[in-house]
Amino acid sequence: MSLEKKDEFDHNAWLKRKDLTPIEKTFLMSLIYLDQRLRIVDYLEVLETLYYRVNLQMPKSHTEQYNLDNKFWYWYPLYSLGFFSIVAYIIAAATGALLGFYYTPSTAGDPSMAYNSVVAITTDLNFGFYLRSLHRWSAQFMTAAVFLHMIRVYFTGAYKEPRELNWILGIVLISLTLVFGYTGYLLPWNQLAFWAGQIGVEMALAVPIIGEWGAQLLFGGFTLGEATIVRMYILHVFVLPFVVTALIALHVGIVWMQGIAEPH
Amino acid sequence: MADEFIKGFGIFSTAALAWITLAAWYQTPSFYDTQLIAAPVEPETTFDAIGIFLTDVFLWTALLGALAFWVLIPIGRELVEALENRRSTN
Amino acid sequence: MSDEETKPDVQSGGSGAVAPDDETPSWMERKTRSTGLSRLTYEYFERARREDQDLRTESDYVERDVLGFPTWPHEVIRNLAITMFFSGVILLIAATVPPHLGAPANPSKTPEVILPDWYLYWSFGLLKLNPLNPGLEILGGDKIISDQLYGVLANVVVVSAVAVVPFLNKGSARRPVEQPFWAAIGVGGFVFSITIAAIAVQNLIPLSLALQLNLAFVLPIVSGIITYAVLKTMREGYMYDLNRRYYRLRPPK
Numbered sequence: 001m002s003l004e005k006k007d008e009f010d011h012n013a014w015l016k017r018k019d020l021t022p023i024e025k026t027f028l029m030s031l032i033y034l035d036q037r038l039r040i041v042d043y044l045e046v047l048e049t050l051y052y053r054v055n056l057q058m059p060k061s062h063t064e065q066y067n068l069d070n071k072f073w074y075w076y077p078l079y080s081l082g083f084f085s086i087v088a089y090i091i092a093a094a095t096g097a098l099l100g101f102y103y104t105p106s107t108a109g110d111p112s113m114a115y116n117s118v119v120a121i122t123t124d125l126n127f128g129f130y131l132r133s134l135h136r137w138s139a140q141f142m143t144a145a146v147f148l149h150m151i152r153v154y155f156t157g158a159y160k161e162p163r164e165l166n167w168i169l170g171i172v173l174i175s176l177t178l179v180f181g182y183t184g185y186l187l188p189w190n191q192l193a194f195w196a197g198q199i200g201v202e203m204a205l206a207v208p209i210i211g212e213w214g215a216q217l218l219f220g221g222f223t224l225g226e227a228t229i230v231r232m233y234i235l236h237v238f239v240l241p242f243v244v245t246a247l248i249a250l251h252v253g254i255v256w257m258q259g260i261a262e263p264h
Numbered sequence: 265m266a267d268e269f270i271k272g273f274g275i276f277s278t279a280a281l282a283w284i285t286l287a288a289w290y291q292t293p294s295f296y297d298t299q300l301i302a303a304p305v306e307p308e309t310t311f312d313a314i315g316i317f318l319t320d321v322f323l324w325t326a327l328l329g330a331l332a333f334w335v336l337i338p339i340g341r342e343l344v345e346a347l348e349n350r351r352s353t354n
Numbered sequence: 355m356s357d358e359e360t361k362p363d364v365q366s367g368g369s370g371a372v373a374p375d376d377e378t379p380s381w382m383e384r385k386t387r388s389t390g391l392s393r394l395t396y397e398y399f400e401r402a403r404r405e406d407q408d409l410r411t412e413s414d415y416v417e418r419d420v421l422g423f424p425t426w427p428h429e430v431i432r433n434l435a436i437t438m439f440f441s442g443v444i445l446l447i448a449a450t451v452p453p454h455l456g457a458p459a460n461p462s463k464t465p466e467v468i469l470p471d472w473y474l475y476w477s478f479g480l481l482k483l484n485p486l487n488p489g490l491e492i493l494g495g496d497k498i499i500s501d502q503l504y505g506v507l508a509n510v511v512v513v514s515a516v517a518v519v520p521f522l523n524k525g526s527a528r529r530p531v532e533q534p535f536w537a538a539i540g541v542g543g544f545v546f547s548i549t550i551a552a553i554a555v556q557n558l559i560p561l562s563l564a565l566q567l568n569l570a571f572v573l574p575i576v577s578g579i580i581t582y583a584v585l586k587t588m589r590e591g592y593m594y595d596l597n598r599r600y601y602r603l604r605p606p607k
Contacts, residue, residue: 076432077273083433084440091444111458118455133448141444143473154519154540157528164520171517178474185471194459195468203481206502224461256425261528281443285450295454296467 075156079260081149086248088142093241095135102128105233107189107226114189114229143181146174158261166254173251176244183236189229197224197232272333279326286319467558475551480512481505482553485567516543534585542578549573 011032015025035041102121106113121128150170153159159167182200186193201222204215212222218235220227287300290312307313385396470478484501499507523536530537549570552559556566 077436079429080433080436083430084437087437087441088444091441107459115458122452122455129452130449133452134445136453137448137451138444140471141440143471147473151540151544155530155537157523157533157536159520160526160528161520161524167520168517171513175513178477181471181473188455189459190456191459191463191465192456192467192469194461195465196470199468199470199478199481202502203506206500206506208503252425260425260429277439277443281447285447288451295456 075152078148078152081145081152082252082255085142085145085149086252088138088145089244089248091138092135092142095131095138096237098131099135100237103187103233105187105229107229112189112229114187118188139181139184143177146177150174156261160261163254163258163261166251166258169247169251169254173244173247176240176247180236180240180244183232183240186229186232187236194224197228268333268337272330275329275333276326279322279329283319283322283326286315286322290316290319469555472551475554476512476547477509479550479552479554479570480508482556483508483567485563530581531585531589534582534589537585538578538582541581542574545577546570546574 015028020028031040099121102117102125104113104117109116118132122132123129125131153167153170182196186197186200197219201215201219201224204218205211205222207214215222218231220231284300290304291302292299293302293305304316304319305312307316382400385393385400388396469475481502483505487497487499487501487504497504523533525533527533530540549566553566553570556563559566561569
C-alpha cells in the first residue's frame, strides 16, 4: 500500500492532467506554493469582494458625461498634477536615499566636510552627478507640480465642502514641501546655503515669544554651524519623510474616499 | 478645439524641453550671470553651431506652436463659424 | 427602510458570495436595543442613508449617483500617461542640465546675491515689505513692530488667507464662469505671488523699488478686475452653451 495520498486535492496530479502553457503552469505553481503556506486565497477573496462592492458601476468618461464632441478633455493635464507630484516625490526619495549613503552632514574642515562630500559625489562617484541632478530636478518638478495642483484645485472649486479638510491638509503639505526644499537647500553648505540659513535664523528670531526657542530648536543656535547642518539633515532625511509620507497617504486616502471632485 | 489643445501642449512642452536644455548649454555663461537668455557662446565645433542655431528654432517652435494651436486656430474657427451663421441668417 | 433596500443588492451583488448574516440585526433593531451615544449614532446613520436614498430618487441623473470620480482605477490610469511623460522629462533634463554647486560657505564674506530657491521667492518677497511697515505719529514715527516681524506676519497672513477660502466660499458653483468673483480673487492672488516674487529679486530687475512695490499691489487688483469683467461677459453665452444636464444636476446657487 502506497503512502502517497491520492485524493482529489492532489494539485500536482491536477496540474499534470491539464494542458497548460509554461506561463500558466508557473503562475499556478507559485500560486499553489504561496497558498499552501500563507492561505492567500482567503485574502484574495476578501479583496475581490471589496473590489466588487466598491466598483458596483463604472462611471461614464467625462466626454460622455457632458456630451462633449471633444475627444480630449481640455483641462485634463491639470488634473494629473497631484499624481505627478507623488511620482516626483518617489523619485526624489529613491535618489535621496542613495545620496545619503555618500553625504556627510558636518561643517568641520575648510571647505566643510559636507561641501567636500557633495563635490565627491558629483566628481568621483559613478553616476553621482546624475544622481544629484535627478534629486534636485525631481524636487523642483515636485514643488512646481504642487503649486500648480493647488491652483487647479482653487479654480475648479474642488476645495468646497465636503472637501475643506483636504484643502487644509494640502496647505500643510505644501508648506512641508517648502520646508523640505529649504532644508535640502542648506545641505551642500555652499555660499547660497549658508546665507539662506542666515535668513532663516533671522526670520525665526523675529517671531515674538517663541522665536528664540524656535531658532534653538531648528537651527541649533543663533549662529550657523555644526548643529545647524545636523538638524537640517535629520529634518530632511528623517523627520520630514515620515511626516510628509503619512500626510500624503492621508491626503490621497481622503481623495479616494470622496472621489475626484466633479470635473471641469 | 480640445484636440488643438493637446497638439499645442505637446509641441510646447517638447520644444520647451529642447530649448531649456540647449539654452542651459549655450546661453548660460554662469550661475550668477544671465541665465538662459544671454548671448550665445562662439561655436567651436559644428555641433555647437547646430546647437546654437537650434536653440532659437526650438524657442520659436514652442512659442509659435502654442500660439497657433491655442489662439490662432481657435479664433479662425470661431470666425468661420460666425461668418457662416451670419450668412445663413441673412 | 434603507436596510431592506440595500440588503439584496450588497449581499448578492458582485462576487456572488452570500454573507452569512441572516441573523445579523438590522440597524433598526440595533437602534432599538442601544441607548445613549450609540443610539444617536445609529439614528444619524439611518438619517444619512435616507437622505442619500431620497437624493437618488429625486435625481434624474441616472448614470452615476455620486458627485465624484472614482480615484481608482479611472483617475489613476488616466493620470499615468501624462505622468510618465513628465517623469521622462525629469530624467532627460536631469541628464542635460546639471545643478549648480557654488563656492563653499564663507561666513565672513557676504555674497552679492542672497536668494532661496525660486519656490520661496514669494515668501522672501513678503519679508522685504519693510518699506510699507507703517511708522506711527504717536510714537514719533517709530515703527510698532520690527521689520522682520512684519515680514513674518505677512507670511502668516497670506497662508491663513489661503486656508480660510473653503470656509468663505461654499455652494455648488465649480467653474470660474459660475463664480467670477472667486475666480477674480484667484487670478489676483496668482499675479500677486508673481509680483511679490519679483520684489525678492528686486536688485536684478531694472525698476525702482517704489515703482515695483506699487506694481506688486496694483497689478493683482487690475488683473482681478479684468478677470471679473471677462467672466461676467462670457457668462451668459457660456451658460447657454453648457450641457443642460450639468445645470439640471447642479443649478448654480
